[in-house]
Amino acid sequence: MGLELKMPELGNLNDSAQKLECHIALVSADSKLAGDWITALNSTATRHENPFGLHFEAIAPADVERLARDEDRLQAVIVDGGNDAKGLRAADQLADRIHALRSQLNIFLVAHSDIAGATSPAGEAGAESLANLRRRFDELFDRREGNFNHMFRLVQAFIARRASTPFADTLKEYVFSARDAWHTPGHSGGDSLRNSPWVGDFYRFMGEHVFNTDLSVSVQILDSLLEPHSVIQEAQDLAAQAFGSRHTFFLTNGTSTANKVVIQQILGGGGKIIVDQACHKSVHHAIVMNRCEPVYLKSVLHPEFGIYGPVKRSDIEAALDEHSDARLLVITSCTYDGLRYDLKPIIDYAHERGVKVLVDEAWFAHGFFHPELRPTALECGADYVTQSTHKMLSAFSQASMIHVQDPDFDEFRFRENLNMHASTSPQYAMIASLDVARKQMAMEGYGRLKQCLQMVETLRRAVNETGVFRALTRDDLIAEPLAGDNIGLDPTKVTIDISRSGYSGNEMQIKLFDQYGIQVEKTTYNTITVLVTLGSTESKLLRLIHALKQLAGTTHKRIHVGTPRRLPEFTRFTCLPADAYFADTEELPLMDNGVDATQNLIGRTSADEIVPYPPGIPVLVPGQEISEQIVQYLQQLLQGQNTTEIHGLIFRSDEPMLRVVKEVPEKSENKDKKSGGKKAK
Structure with missing residues (x-):
């Protein structure tokens, strides 16, 4: 019953013939009103x-939560607070419950202005009461309201x-204005390629x-990502509102850069950082770049599936107690496999000790938009949250966000830190995709995620019905040491145990790709x-289920039964990671003559980060002492049946080498001691 959206001033980017329909619920116990x-x-x-197809319907207070769960088209709720303070308290509590279910809904309050101004739900008086109500609700309406034109327009305006996309709309309008480009980039809107006999096919x-849409910072109407004042700033403000943060910043070079910016903000120039050893490599890089002193926490391995999960809460708390001079705690939640910390007690524990908290939510940007996935890191009090908007939402690859709610936030310094890492020539299509991805979640995120969760249930049920494959549950994925830590699972990551098929994970991946076109x-x-x-x-889901059913009927006996390789124990640091990385170094062979290579490497200090994939956790980081166990682990990976990527190794004529800190000759050390300990320059 809605009309086509044809009002660009209202943020229209929808040119399709699809009609919009927005339901607005009026919740009141007063049937006449x-x-x-x-x-x-x-x-x-x-x-x-x-243009949005606004339709109003009355609903009893007892039914509003059911409506919020079941009606995807619900976009706003008008709550009648009645004629007294008791009614205001009930309205306030109802608003809390609605926000817990649907964080994006606009909520309006209907009340007598004299009651709203005189007594708040908490008992405060006067102007303070009205201010509290305004923070809770988007807008207030008097019960004696007679101007329904104004009320309709106000609801529509919110x-x-x-639903607006200020940057994406401005970009679209500029492109359609067809200006001649006498500025970068050199392809000039594609004109350099369009008629070329050699590269026209690429165009x-x-x-x-x-x-x-690939434009230059010379186009001032499109604002500046590095110093936003208009449409980019407006888009970031809308994102902050949508994701529940105080400040939000867009990035076009990924969450890798987001993590580096935040760590530089807190620890630029050095300091102690407590971090999961299994954190993203960008965190390890930031530790080197900022001369940080890391305290690494050990991830818990699930022995049956070779999956590394979170760190035990007791280990995090012990590290916070032991390292009272730490300034930042970095946690990854959810993990690549969907395991989520119970964040609030951990964040509270860190804050009680004066430690800031960065939560890497690269894989969980969707969490705030469905009650089954909440609470998010921001809701649990994290100071900084980094998200890969492209991983689970609709933004382009490399498009990410940093959300900030640090009470001590220095925005000027943060922007300078961000500008040190950001490109001065950002990709405008990426910025637009962030704007649009935010709009989608703000307007239909709940409904789309509800569909995703229904697909998950269908997929899990179909996998289990094969009798060969098994969709792993939260309890399956949580290793015994984490049993008491209230770890959660993001159900959108579906991990399937294929042990009974006889295929390895790598073999199954290849079969799905080659035979069924599934990656x-x-x-x-x-x-x-x-x-x-x-x-x-639904079509992709059908094809995946069909492929798994087919493969379940073609099992074979595995010749080599795989087992997860435990990462070797983390050894001590002999120096700061930055000192090792930038030191004078030499390259030593990892495999040559086996035993000799091992003996030559034991006790030396690694100058690089060595990361086997999988599981993607560093075996060595710069400054770490090399042990016999580490050398043998790497040798076994290189000699194994299945190819393992090992990032950080250097290959000289196909010979794997480790870069280690060059040792100071003994004579030079003695000479230094005799001369008062001065080191040669």
Whole structure:
């Protein structure tokens, strides 16, 4: 019953013929007021421009939570607070429950202005009471309201604000204005490629808008990502509101850069950082770049599936107690496999000791938009949260966000730190995709995620029905040492145990790709993991289920039974990671003559980060002492049946080498001691 959205001033980017329909619920125990208002508001909606298809309906207070769960088209709720303070308290509590279910809904309050101004739900008086109500609700309406035109327009304006995409709209308008480009980039809107006999095919393959949206910072109407004041700043403000943060910053070079910016903000120039050994490599890089002193926490291995999960809470708390001079704690939640910390007690424990908390939520940008996935890191009090908006939402690759709610936040210094890492020539299509991805979650995130969770249930049930494959549950994935830590699971990461099929994870990945055209997200030696995202469709789900059923009927006896390799124990630091990375170094062979290579490497200090994939956790970081166990572990990986990527190794004529800190000759050391300990320059 809605009209086509044809109002660019309301943030229109939808050029399709699809009609929008937004339901607005009026919650009241006063049936006469509800009936009169609904009749008046729906009559108003038919007489005015109604691009979002606003439709008003009355609902009893007891039914509003059911409506919020079941009605995806619900976009706003008008709550009647009645005629007294008791009614205001009930309205306030109802608003809390609605926000817990649907964080994005606009909520309005209906009350007598004299009651709202005189007594708040908490008992405060006057202007302070009214201010508290305004923080809780988007807007207030007097119960004696007679101007339904104004009320309709106000509700529509709040929805329009949430549905706007200020940057993406401005980019689109600029492109369609067809300006002549006498500025970078050199392809000039694709004109350098369009008619070329050599590269014109690339232009046609990519499409014109890939090129004509690739613009220059010279186009001032598009604002500046490095110093935003207009449409980019507005888009970031909308993102902060949507994701529940005080400040939000867009990045076009990924969460790797986001992590580096935050660590530089807190620890630029050095300091102690407590961090999961299994954190993303960008955190390890930031430790080197900022001369940090790391305290590494050991991830817990699930012995049956070779999956590294979170760190035990007791280990985190012990590290916080032992290292009172630490300034930052870095946690990854959820992990690549979907395991989520119970964050609030950990964050509270850190804050009580004066330690800031960064939560890497690269894999959990969708969490705030469905109650089954909450609470998020921001809701649990994290100071900084980094998210890969592209991983699970609809943004382009490399498009990420940093969310900030640090009470001591220095925005000027933060922007300078961000600018040190950001490109001065950002990709405008990425910025637009962040704007649009935020809009999608703000307007339909709940409904889309509800569909995802329904797909997850269908997939899990079908996998288990094969009798060969098994969709692992939260309890399956949590190793015994984490049993008491209240670890959660993001169900959109579906890990499937393939042990009974006889295939390894790598073999199953290849079969799915070669025979069925299906690419999975990751594997271990006996599992595969698929992601159910906003882009998952019923047809894709049907094809995946069909492929798994087919493969379940073609099992074979595995010749080599795989087992997870435990990472060797983390050894001590002989110096700061930065000192090792930038030191004078030499390269020593890892495999040559086996025993000799081991003996030559034991006790030396690694100058690089050595990371086997899987599991993607460093075996060595710069400054770490090399042990016999570490050398033998790396040798076994290189000699194994299955190819393992090992990042950080140097190959000279196909010979793997480790870069180690060069030792000071003994004579030089003695000479230094005799001369008062001065080191040669």
